[in-house]
Amino acid sequence: MIHIEGLTKYFGDVCAVDGISLIARQGEILGLLGPNGAGKTTTLRMLTGFLRPTAGSIRVKEHRIEEQPLAIKAMLGYLPESAPLYHDMLVYDYLRYVAAIRGVAPDRRSERIRGLGDLCGINEVMHQTISALSKGYKQRVGLAHAMMADPDVLVLDEPTSGLDPNQIVEIREIIKRIGREKTVIFSTHILSEAEATCDRVAIIHRGKIVADSKTAELKERLGGGSRILITLDQADAAQVSRELGVLAGVARLEVLEQEGPLVRIAIICTPAPDPRPELYRRIKQTDWVLLDFHQDTQSLEAVFRELTKES
Amino acid sequence: MRQALRICRKEFNAYFLSPIAYIVIAMFLLVTGWFFFSTFFLFNQASLRAFFAMLPTVFAFVVPALTMRLLAEEFNIGSYETLLTLPVGFADVILGKFLACVAFIAAMLVPTLAYPITVAMLGSLDWGPVAGGYLGALLLGAAFSAVGLFASSLTRNQIVAFIVGAAICFTLTLISQMLFFLPRNLLQVFSALAADVHFRTIARGIIDTRNLVYFASVIFIGLYATNLVLKARH
Known part of the structure; x- marks a missing residue:
């Protein structure tokens, strides 16, 4: 047209x-x-x-x-x-x-x-x-x-x-x-x-x-895959990174916050495989208390900011 | 051409939507009426010569007041963009606006027909020069409209458009009288450019091709220059 x-x-x-x-x-x-x-x-x-x-x-x-x-x-x-x-x-x-x-x-x-x-x-x-x-x-x-x-x-x-x-x-x-x-x-x-x-x-x-x-x-x-946000109680940031960072489907792991025993981390995923089942099983084996586990799909907003950043 | 006529109709109506039309018509009738009749009885002649003699000077101010908004306002409020993205060409826009202004000048001259009618009742009026005078007035109005439209295409400020238009029209009117100090043969060249000289010939009732060609040339140059300005903005 x-x-x-x-x-x-x-x-x-x-x-x-x-x-x-x-x-x-x-x-x-x-x-x-x-x-x-x-x-x-x-x-x-x-x-x-x-x-x-x-x-x-x-x-x-x-x-x-x-x-x-x-x-x-x-x-x-x-x-x-x-x-x-x-x-x-x-x-x-x-x-x-x-x-x-x-x-x-x-x-x-x-x-x-x-x-x-x-x-x-x-x-x-x-x-x-x-x-x-x-x-x-x-x-x-x-x-x-x-x-x-x-x-x-x-x-x-x-x-x-x-x-x-x-x-x-x-x-x-x-x-x-x-x-x-x-x-x-x-x-x-x-x-x-x-x-x-x-x-x-x-x-x-x-x-x-x-x-x-x-x-x-x-x-x-352009979203670079999705992000998984996890909040754990009774955990230690270094240990969490060590344990979860090596799983298949995890590209990177960022510790967002550590407040006493409370740890918030963001896991940046590779496009495949989906790391969620493996993450859940691994967390279940530990003594950590899982408070929050959710996927944060990258909105267009993030894509937009990424592409139009002043270089 | 049909698009030009549609634009013309819209522009003509637009004059009456704003107070401009009423103010200009009232001023025009007041000024011409006063100056004509205040000396009319002193001459003791049944002619409209005095009325037509002042028309070029009056038009030099009145016509730019009519044309100033035609394009400058469109640029200013941005409606030029909506206008130009309708299926119309530059020629349609220019011709439509030009014709609307000429039509308005004709409408403005209609009430002045009361003058020859009054005069004819007072003495024996020679209708030839009157007809010539009105034809000349229309041609003069059209020529100044083209000039004024060009001035309006240069700016988005209506006041600037008015001043530029009035300056050009005024110069065209009086160029032969302003340059009285020049040598004679040079002066002849300039009086060939003077709108006043050509208008007076027609207003005497003499329709000479030279005068018609002069007005046609001014109209053409004005509209063509407008066209160039709009294309350059494109």
Whole structure:
């Protein structure tokens, strides 16, 4: 559906995006993740034809952006960051204008606007001026604007920023629903959001892609296996390390805390085999009292921090 | 072209959503009405020459006030990004906004039709120069709109856009009168550039190709320069 290759953008001497390559398929929700200033917005702006790339190519279906920008713009719905809309217009008038520009047939416009009003929950603010709307409603109007012509690709730049938790959940639901048939690309710096919504995540750091794979795979591949946290009473840290450190499936053992007879350790596992049965049996043979034994899967957060650490 | 007309309609309506339109129209009618009728009875002539004579100077300030928001405001609030990612090209955006401004100037001139009607009731009015005057006013307005739109494309600050636009329009209007100290043949070159000179010819009721070409050139250069600025921002 979308092929991006070697995309590069310089602003003067500053390189904002440095040779990004991405593919987004139909029926896929792709999350662009990155710290502030990583180049997410610039990438989306080039994809939507707002900025011209310094180098590289963008293809949507069979159209190339430098040859047929209008054909691509017609297929794309875009919600820029913080939804910049005309302040003076009424919501309804604005949506009618977008419907006209997007080529919705005149007799279908009212129906379409009502449908989007239901979907985005903006029917009650249709006759208010945009400047009077709260941030959340503005965002929803922006979403309705982006979905006006039922686009094949929906591009959303930080769609949930500034929303309250209920609205965030609603917008995520909308994104998921659309993502079943269409392609959705959205940027965020909230990791739990990407984890909850995306099929695939691409992490951008300093204008480069540092990771790009299925959300689940990414966690697995970069998490370095899982961690097991154990708390023991009546034990001695040195002895625990000696006894448990040698078991199969244990890569490393860290003593987190030693407080009298209380020991907290973290065991970093190798991908295989699973060391848990062996750990349990070994602990059972000793006089230690097992207070806590749980697995701590590495969240995307840890992966993200690992990949975007300032070097 | 259809996209340009849609943008034009939206922009034209937008004038009436903000107080700008009402303020500008009121000021324009007040200024022209006062200056025209305060000396009208002294001349004891049924003509609108005095009204048309001051139009270039008045337009040099009024038109940039109308064009200043067209692009600068979009840059400022960021709606330019939503606009440009709709399926429209640069030409649609520029033409749409330009036509909206010209349409607004036409709407602003409609109430002044009361002047020739009043004058015609007082004496025998020659309608030829009046028709020429209104045609010239539209051309002049269009030329200044193109210049003002260009000024608006340079900045995200509306006040800067207004001052730049007014400065260019004012210079174009009065260039022949400002440079009276130059040698005669050089002055002729500059008076060929002066909007005022071309406008006065049309307002006398003489439709000369040279004058039409002049206004068409200013419009084209203004819009083309805007196009270049927008492309450079792209």
